[in-house]
Amino acid sequence: MRALQECPSCGGRAEILDFDVSGDKLWQVSCGKCGLATEMDDERAICIQHWNRRDGEEKLRTKVTILGVLVPLGMAMSFLVGLLFGLLGGGL
Structure with missing residues (x-):
């Protein structure tokens, strides 16, 4: 049991x-x-x-929360890097 x-x-x-x-x-x-x-x-x-069963669900919830933070953060960083290269690159 x-x-x-x-x-x-x-x-x-x-x-x-x-x-x-x-x-x-x-x-x-x-x-x-x-x-x-x-x-x-x-x-x-x-x-x-x-x-x-909730033990597995809690682990999954943690992973989803981490991804929910990292994905938008990665998108914002990509946007800022692209903006920076666009400003520094000028008219390349």
């Missing part, structure tokens, strides 16, 4: 809960501190996977 990560919202301890709904067993991961929870699913492993 995979370990549950701490709550991404408050850092609280997560727990996996099971519910009997119309004769079916459904699972849900929930934070015992703030109540943040996954959707219910009929597979325990899927609930754990959904709860723990």
